[in-house]
Amino acid sequence: MRNQIISYLCLCALLLAVFFILSFNSGFGYVYVQWLGWQVQSNMLVMLLALFVCVAVVVMLWRFLRKVLRRKMQKYTVPKSFRELHPYERMGIVWLLHGERAEQEKIIATYQESTLLYSLIQAKFCIAQGQTEQAKQWLKQIQNPLFELAELLKIDIALAEKRYAEALDRLEFLTVQPLSTWLKPVEAAYQIELQEKWLLLSQTCPWWIFKASHQPQFQCEQQQVWLHALLAQSEQASDEEQRLFLDWARQRLNDGAQSDIQENIILLKLMCQFHVFDAETAQFAQQLLAQRFIPEVLYIWLDKSLNQPVDIQVLDAQVQNWKVQYPAQPSLSFAQWHIDQRQHKFAEADALLNQFPDDAYMAYLRIQNTLQASEMLQHDLKVLLHYSKQDFKFDL
Structure with a gap:
């Protein structure tokens, strides 16, 4: 017009x-x-x-x-016929039905006359079908004005072929590369797609994110996905990758960045997974418990604190403060029992065993107390608890 x-x-x-x-x-x-x-x-x-x-x-x-x-x-x-519709209307129907794969031939036929998009669309379908070599051949026909879109597809190919270093290089290049003028009207969609590529890399190879010179700015849900992937693959991290993660985590703690509570829980688990529980990490766990009572965080704090050269009176005072702040919590009775045992307050510890009959962890303590004469049975009980559905294990 x-x-x-x-x-x-x-x-x-x-x-x-x-x-x-x-x-x-x-x-x-x-x-x-x-x-x-x-x-x-x-x-x-x-x-x-x-x-x-x-x-x-x-x-x-x-x-x-x-x-x-x-x-x-x-x-x-x-x-009366699907062919009577305008090509854009046909594509809209396919999009509404999420039928990109089922209606692949219709989509290709619609854009067959487009010298700009035809090769890109063919390459996209080849990648979806796992035909990466054919996708590379189609991408060789792409003209320079479409290099950003072609680079996004090349990232998909690199991830599919597990060439993570190449995928990381291309992602970093697109992150710092100014967007072409003709793509400016759809910049928001382009940035979302680029962020999705970063998220895909963080799921398949999460430790490579720390090697990036320009780390992505994940949103809250995306950050949790990445941290969950780090936790799931924590045993595969090299010493260098562990060092990079710990430097990044300490930087976040020093900056006092406001993060989601679930994100902070995963971050605490990762730090403890690498046997890092210094005074700073303990303070971090206590800050989480001050914000909200999370039994999982309490168990981590208790397990690590009892194995540190910390005054038991300080731990006892902290648990008493939490009892005032969060009354009627079986997890706090579980922690108090261990502290009383360390202080040789066996009568007070035995009295705690009568509380919360329906709590699984208090039931564990009652069974352990009954089987204290047999070290082998106590060991078996710990093994059962260790291999429960908890994604973080502790050895209380």
């Missing part, structure tokens, strides 16, 4: 220029019009301008009325 208006204005300007040349040294002439009692006296220049305006108004009104009538008719028109 905008291009048509510009073309019409250029045509009018050209005709006016020709009229000025023809009127040189002879004037604009004289026009007298009489119609239905109306009289108009003017010259050819004014009449031409009035004609241009009238034509423009008539054309605009016709286009508007045709658009309105077409929409009205479409409400009551039932298409």
